[in-house]
Amino acid sequence: MAGRSDVPELVLRCDGRQHDLVVGDRTAAPTVTGVALDLAAWLIGRSPGAALTVSPDGPLPTPPEWI
Numbered sequence: 001m002a003g004r005s006d007v008p009e010l011v012l013r014c015d016g017r018q019h020d021l022v023v024g025d026r027t028a029a030p031t032v033t034g035v036a037l038d039l040a041a042w043l044i045g046r047s048p049g050a051a052l053t054v055s056p057d058g059p060l061p062t063p064p065e066w067i
Contacts, residue, residue, distance in 0.1 A: 008061035012039055031055045 009024030034052035041047035
């Protein structure tokens with residue numbers, strides 16, 4: 001994802017995990033947190049991400065289209 005120009009900077013954090021997935025510059029990126037299933041569904045466009053949280057508060061970034 002990091003090599004694509006249409007991917008927003010973001011930090012993905014799965015509940016209960018100690019490792020974040022960072023895309024782009026961590027210092028400028030919002031952190032999107034949730035359970036792995038909800039994060040995956042949002043990333044592939046199968047969910048609007050209603051179960052996810054964003055920090056700092058704001059809208060979820062728009063993930064790129066996969067196909």
